[in-house]
Amino acid sequence: MKPLLGDRIFLAGAMIIGIMLFIAIFAPWISPYPAQGEGQTVPNVCPSISPAGVCPPSFSHIFGTEQGGRDLLSRIFFGIRTSILVSFLVVMLAMGIGMAVGLTAGYFGGLVDEALMRITDIFLAIPHILLALNIVAILGPGLIDVFIALGVTWWPAFARLARSQAIAIRNRPFVMVAKAMGISSRQIVLKHILPNSISPLLVQMSIDLGAVVLAEAGLSFIGLGVRPPTADLGQMIFAAIDFITTSWWVALFPGLFLTLLVLGFNMIGDAMRDRFDPRLRRQF
Amino acid sequence: MMQGNPLLEIKDLTVEYITNAGTIKALDRINLTINKSEFLGIVGESGSGKSTLAYATIGLLPPNSRISAGRITFDGKDLLKASSKEINSLRGRRISMVFQDPTTSLNPVFKIEEQVCRVIQQHKAVNRQIARAMALKQLANVELPEANHILKLYPFELSGGMQQRVMIAMSLSLNPDLVIADEPTSAVDATIQFQILELLSRLRHSQNFSMLFITHNIDIVSKVCDRVAIMYAGSVVEEGPSQEVFSNPKHPYTQALMKSIPRPRKSIAETKRLNVIEGSIPDLISPPKGCKFHPRCPYAYSRCQREEPELKEITVNRKVACHLY
Amino acid sequence: MSKFIIVKDLKKYYPSGTFFNRRKIKAVDDVSFEIDKRESFGLVGESGSGKTTLGLCLMRLLEPTSGKIFIEDQDFTSMKGKKFKEFRASRFSIVYQNPLSSLDPSWTVEQTLMEPLTVNSSFSKAEARTIVQQALANVGLQPYMLTRFPHELSGGQAQRVAIARALMNKPKIVILDEPTSALDVSVQAQLLNLLLDLQERHGLTYLFISHDLNVVGNICDRIAVMYLGKIVELGDAIELFNVPMHPYTQSLVSTISEVSVKFVRYKLKGEPPNPLNPPFGCRFHTRCPYATPICGEEEPKMVEVSPGHFVACHNLELVKSGLIQTKERAALME
Numbered sequence: 001m002k003p004l005l006g007d008r009i010f011l012a013g014a015m016i017i018g019i020m021l022f023i024a025i026f027a028p029w030i031s032p033y034p035a036q037g038e039g040q041t042v043p044n045v046c047p048s049i050s051p052a053g054v055c056p057p058s059f060s061h062i063f064g065t066e067q068g069g070r071d072l073l074s075r076i077f078f079g080i081r082t083s084i085l086v087s088f089l090v091v092m093l094a095m096g097i098g099m100a101v102g103l104t105a106g107y108f109g110g111l112v113d114e115a116l117m118r119i120t121d122i123f124l125a126i127p128h129i130l131l132a133l134n135i136v137a138i139l140g141p142g143l144i145d146v147f148i149a150l151g152v153t154w155w156p157a158f159a160r161l162a163r164s165q166a167i168a169i170r171n172r173p174f175v176m177v178a179k180a181m182g183i184s185s186r187q188i189v190l191k192h193i194l195p196n197s198i199s200p201l202l203v204q205m206s207i208d209l210g211a212v213v214l215a216e217a218g219l220s221f222i223g224l225g226v227r228p229p230t231a232d233l234g235q236m237i238f239a240a241i242d243f244i245t246t247s248w249w250v251a252l253f254p255g256l257f258l259t260l261l262v263l264g265f266n267m268i269g270d271a272m273r274d275r276f277d278p279r280l281r282r283q284f
Numbered sequence: 285m286m287q288g289n290p291l292l293e294i295k296d297l298t299v300e301y302i303t304n305a306g307t308i309k310a311l312d313r314i315n316l317t318i319n320k321s322e323f324l325g326i327v328g329e330s331g332s333g334k335s336t337l338a339y340a341t342i343g344l345l346p347p348n349s350r351i352s353a354g355r356i357t358f359d360g361k362d363l364l365k366a367s368s369k370e371i372n373s374l375r376g377r378r379i380s381m382v383f384q385d386p387t388t389s390l391n392p393v394f395k396i397e398e399q400v401c402r403v404i405q406q407h408k409a410v411n412r413q414i415a416r417a418m419a420l421k422q423l424a425n426v427e428l429p430e431a432n433h434i435l436k437l438y439p440f441e442l443s444g445g446m447q448q449r450v451m452i453a454m455s456l457s458l459n460p461d462l463v464i465a466d467e468p469t470s471a472v473d474a475t476i477q478f479q480i481l482e483l484l485s486r487l488r489h490s491q492n493f494s495m496l497f498i499t500h501n502i503d504i505v506s507k508v509c510d511r512v513a514i515m516y517a518g519s520v521v522e523e524g525p526s527q528e529v530f531s532n533p534k535h536p537y538t539q540a541l542m543k544s545i546p547r548p549r550k551s552i553a554e555t556k557r558l559n560v561i562e563g564s565i566p567d568l569i570s571p572p573k574g575c576k577f578h579p580r581c582p583y584a585y586s587r588c589q590r591e592e593p594e595l596k597e598i599t600v601n602r603k604v605a606c607h608l609y
Numbered sequence: 610m611s612k613f614i615i616v617k618d619l620k621k622y623y624p625s626g627t628f629f630n631r632r633k634i635k636a637v638d639d640v641s642f643e644i645d646k647r648e649s650f651g652l653v654g655e656s657g658s659g660k661t662t663l664g665l666c667l668m669r670l671l672e673p674t675s676g677k678i679f680i681e682d683q684d685f686t687s688m689k690g691k692k693f694k695e696f697r698a699s700r701f702s703i704v705y706q707n708p709l710s711s712l713d714p715s716w717t718v719e720q721t722l723m724e725p726l727t728v729n730s731s732f733s734k735a736e737a738r739t740i741v742q743q744a745l746a747n748v749g750l751q752p753y754m755l756t757r758f759p760h761e762l763s764g765g766q767a768q769r770v771a772i773a774r775a776l777m778n779k780p781k782i783v784i785l786d787e788p789t790s791a792l793d794v795s796v797q798a799q800l801l802n803l804l805l806d807l808q809e810r811h812g813l814t815y816l817f818i819s820h821d822l823n824v825v826g827n828i829c830d831r832i833a834v835m836y837l838g839k840i841v842e843l844g845d846a847i848e849l850f851n852v853p854m855h856p857y858t859q860s861l862v863s864t865i866s867e868v869s870v871k872f873v874r875y876k877l878k879g880e881p882p883n884p885l886n887p888p889f890g891c892r893f894h895t896r897c898p899y900a901t902p903i904c905g906e907e908e909p910k911m912v913e914v915s916p917g918h919f920v921a922c923h924n925l926e927l928v929k930s931g932l933i934q935t936k937e938r939a940a941l942m943e
Binding site for chain 3 (some may be wrong): 088139172174176177178179180181182192195196
């Protein structure tokens with residue numbers, strides 16, 4: 001762990017994410033207008049400038065307001081909350097399913113492997129936007145829709161990764177010895193294969209956190225995700241299209257924070273990838 | 285015995301590695317010389333510094349290393365002060381290296397022809413055809429049958445022994461003065477090992493080069509090398525003609541090492557148990573004071589704990605670093 | 610009372626080649642031998658000889674293609690399911706060459722040593738801990754090593770842990786696959802002595818697989834020499850080294866310095882042949898200085914040349930003399 005902490009990229013990324021996490025967790029307490037962050041309807045504070053309520057940055061609203069007059073900064077804070085929540089949940093789910101499928105397929109091989117991998121292929125082929133569209137049609141838009149659409153389409157990558165790890169490890173002497181001792185397959189997969197497979201999966205996870213944030217924002221951007229009044233960075237950017245020529249702040253600030261968030265995750269992921277490069281054969 | 289101008293002279297060489305755990309003194313004031321057409325064997329176990337010695341000579345030490353003292357002189361030229369351009373022109377042409385595992389030192393995605401010719405063309409301004417002819421000659425030189433056919437193959441299509449011969453061919457292709465071989469036969473079967481050692485002996489006479497032969501295997505050294513230096517924990521502890529050193533080892537470490545080698549029993553009365561050197565290799569970050577071998581030495585006395593012995597000549601051509609002498 | 614371990618006509622074939630050109634790699638081809646209780650049986654050969662494959666087949670970590678293995682008069686090869694797993698786990702253990710890959714790198718030494726105790730036994734945590742500590746002491750390691758990871762140990766220490774683990778299930782037979790090949794000479798000596806002590810203390814039977822003739826010649830009671838999947842010579846260790854009968858054994862033995870050779874040293878010509886395409890007849894004949902026409906036509910059968918000493922060669926008389934000075938032979942020797 002120590003060398004990781006010494007890595008500047010990791011530190012920078014960790015700092016960014018640390019701040020973002022702080023914002024996400026403490027949004028209700030650190031937002032200047034928490035109620036507005038959550039979607040409270042407010043009166044227009046600058047009717048003379050903008051009838052839609054899009055007010056430029058001022059002392060009372062540091063980043064200005066978005067359409068409807070809500071404080072942009074607060075909205076962003078709550079939007080970060082949504083993004084991080086969704087991305088963590090999705091990646092956790094994806095990793096969970098992916099590892100279960102991949103490790104099983106990789107360790108047992110044969111028909112089990114074939115069957116599981118074909119199922120994985122099917123899911124790999126589903127574009128998440130299409131799936132989201134269908135789920136919205138059935139369940140209606142919202143967080144659940146995003147969660148299912150992304151979770152269901154994201155796990156195949158983890159499964160593939162876990163499978164290749166399992167294949168590499170299952171023939172290692174220490175696994176053979178465990179088999180010879182009479183240890184059950186379940187124990188071998190859980191106690192031997194899993195811990196030794198986890199490094200590349202963790203790297204993938206940290207990079208995927210950023211990717212899911214973007215995907216989620218993308219879904220919201222096209223209207224398939226979280227609906228207002230719930231704050232969502234993608235949704236905010238979408239709403240800003242109409243005002244882009246006149247009110248630069250409405251698109252800029254959400255976009256900036258979105259970028260920072262994804263950048264932070266990517267930096268952590270990159271640093272971890274460098275550290276755990278299997279060619280260098282370093283271990284946790 | 286070969287006298288005259290030494291080809292390679294290492295004086296007081298000290299190399300350290302900087303790690304998270306501390307500074308490892310891998311080589312501690314090493315003094316060695318290799319003469320022209322001489323094969324010098326370096327024998328040592330893990331931590332002896334033998335590989336570090338090889339890499340320091342050819343200039344391939346890892347980035348976390350530091351040459352804190354000493355000088356390496358090759359044919360009069362100070363290698364440590366040379367520019368990287370000068371080192372590059374020396375490498376391959378006048379000093380070449382044969383590594384331990386041929387499967388990793390040959391590039392798996394290029395055919396043999398490509399690899400051997402590349403080495404030749406790097407240093408000689410010849411076109412591909414001439415390089416190829418030279419390559420063919422080299423392969424025949426190392427007794428590879430059907431050299432023409434082999435040039436067209438990829439490394440994985442050759443056996444370990446053949447790959448190692450290709451490596452040797454490559455390292456000799458430009459007629460170097462010094463070949464550094466780091467455990468060249470360890471990755472190869474016993475019968476092939478034998479063949480390669482005989483090949484090296486034969487080539488030495490026909491091509492006239494010196495060799496720094498690094499190994500942990502004493503049997504090999506005695507077959508091929510004129511002189512041998514025994515290394516322990518970063519220092520040379522004994523040096524001399526290989527036959528003499530092995531038939532009459534002077535340093536307690538050499539003696540103990542020879543006694544600990546397993547040999548097939550000659551009779552049922554002979555015990556299977558081996559003579560063991562107690563203890564283990566010292567920590568090179570904080571080595572013991574005085575002689576580094578003294579904690580394990582059956583003859584250690586008070587002076588050994590205080591003072592590190594110098595490598596000095598006790599009889600003609602025989603050097604030992606031990607207070608007993 | 611028949612022998613402790615009896616192996617009969619063991620074969621391990623791997624399918625290979627294309628759909629149109631089905632071939633078989635005969636990694637182990639019709640091998641038979643017996644091992645006594647408490648014996649150190651050496652299996653010697655170069656890469657491609659099949660010695661490691663044979664060792665793994667003996668334990669059925671690799672399933673033999675055909676043949677029989679009898680352990681304590683029981684048909685081990687026919688066992689299936691739970692009975693098989695329990696039998697194997699109670700009789701066998703294996704120590705591999707490289708401890709860094711035979712020990713789980715993410716497990717501490719303590720976890721590694723505890724694992725065998727979790728199978729079929731009902732030790733309490735405290736009992737298990739005591740057993741583990743004792744096991745560690747038995748291989749000469751200090752208790753503080755329990756919390757270390759394999760990569761924090763030296764090669765010798767890690768291999769001792771592997772040996773300690775191998776003894777946790779109280780096996781009768783330990784398969785040692787090049788256990789000291791990756792170690793320094795001085796460490797090897799320590800470990801070999803340890804193996805000898807443990808063998809005596811626990812009455813173990815060793816199958817010692819190695820390419821290092823010095824080690825095998827020192828440690829083993831009886832030795833089988835393998836070449837391309839076949840045993841070419843089998844006999845008492847001391848006799849084999851002093852009077853090697855098979856030309857291949859002779860050439861191997863001639864690579865060792867201090868063995869008194871009553872025959873002329875020679876080096877083998879050529880490369881070890883391709884296991885996919887072994888020579889017809891005697892597999893060794895392409896490199897054999899004594900080869901005669903029959904060697905290329907017919908596989909030699911194992912013949913007992915003296916009690917307990919078996920050789921598979923057509924030209925034993927020629928080899929016995931060891932001194933034929935035919936022009937071809939002389940040409941082969943430098």
